[in-house]
Amino acid sequence: MDNSQIDMNLLRLFEAVYRLGSVSRAAEALGLSQPAASQGLARLRHAVGDALFVRSGTGMRPTLRAEQLAGAIQPALSAIQSALAVKDEFDPLQSRITVRLHLSDIGEARLLPDLVATLHREAPGMRLHTEPLPHEEIADALATGKIHFALGFLPSVTETERVELLRDRYAVVVRAGHPLLAQGTRIAAIQDLKRLEYVAVRSHSETLRILGQLGLDSRLALTSAHFLALPAIIVKTDFAVVMPHAIAQRFMDARRYALLSTSLPNSRFTVSMHWNRRFDNDPAHRWMRQLFVSLFRNGARPGRAAQGRRAK
Template identity: 70%
Template sequence: MNLLRLFEAVYRLGSVSRAADALGLSQPAASQGLTRLRLALGDALFVRANGRMRPTLRAERLASVVQPAVAAIEDVLRDEDAFDPSRSQMTVRLHLNDIGEARLLPELMEALHRQAPGIRVHTTPLPHGEITDALETGAIHFALGFLPSVSGTERVELLRDRYAVVVRAGHPMAKASKASNVRMTIQDLRRLEYVAVRSHSETFRILQQLGLDGRLVLNSAHFLALPAIIARTDFAVVMPQAIARRFIEPKRYVVLPAELPRSAFTVSLHWSRRFESDPAHHWMRNLFIGLFKD
């Protein structure tokens, strides 16, 4: 590559000394490089005429290929440190589950709308065992969530949350806990019936650990219907507290004062080291961190 860049500079400038200056080489180093290229190609490449280095026919043919190739490579190298989000048309592919979408996408899309209106976002929930390979191959750019089984990635912790028990505002147990101003016991929780989303294994782990899995009346594929269901029944749902406080109307729902076992969890941003130096990837990482890091 260095010899071809030297060839291109001599062809363009008509001088070995000027080519050496342009490339930051000494004149002897440039002369030695040109000699190596002549020997490798079996052609003089340049002959001196009227004070300039004139290309041979072989050099003319070579230059027609080398010049655009060198220009394209140098453009890529110059662009390596430059990324203009306001002009980007890239599609960012994310692993996010439904609750992650509810928690993170509103702020993310608002920020992209302001700073990078041409960027598109595509989300897909992957099985946790496939996330590392998907990041490595570029099938997704980032994975966000509580992903303790995902290994072999770069990651940064964004925020912490905990699971909570949510019921409708008029629920008899909500009224009783408010009147007594005491925390609920396991016995209290065992009097409730529950709805849950099977894609969120931690909620099932909590219910099982408390011996409440026998009280599960709805095992749903998606989270979206659960708030409407608990608003019309005395069922309870175990869900992240931040989602409950931010996205469920406080006049219609109550977070019960109950301490759940091992309920705290961390939402992290995962990516592959392969793409760490990419300017667009770097910009997106900083955007996530700036928006969501506690």
């Protein structure tokens, strides 16, 4: 058999003749002319090296070779047609997929609570897996499907699709009883900042950049591997930490911590959602993109987010 001569149209023609027992009826079912159907059948006979069908008093009867082919071709065509007929829909209530995300520890603290709560209501069978990756590996991980989304301030990540979700700025946080606050003000000048000692997380390069631009590298008393240890350290010392303003407001008790009003260099940043364009038309992927946007863009409220998605 010369497989290069056989295409999907010839297989569909074979299946129709086999099923209907007539070349003319097969041609009508497929929207072909009688000559075109006959020519197609001739091409298929030549490629297979068998007559495939012979005339009889009741129509076209299949040969033994045709019977063998039909046993493979009919279920294959049926499977293809079923796959093509699947509607471009996604039912989150029935989904059991695992969504893999790049998130830093600060990103987890900021985004996961609302995300997990919403998925618990709208897609209870879905699972999340977060994995912080080196920034230079994120684009390839998105392209290969190792992760589905990367969320964060990722200016070095290029060649991806991207949507801005929210904006924030870095702030300086100290304990509520810090000596700097003894005069009853939370306004800190650059000279005040230069008298402080700092803790930082080495994976958050923007914090280190800001300290470097202020000339405070020598004031860095502790560099930690994880963000979660810093609040407990600050509350027991006179150290300060540079961290996202929204995180400080949301997770730090105002009775124990104080946000200093100060001007930091290039302290504003954006948190974006990154993905690879080859997943643009995947229904589950599209649903998740809409979910992220509705939850987090411009401080959207989860209740309105759910309503907006259902309306689409």
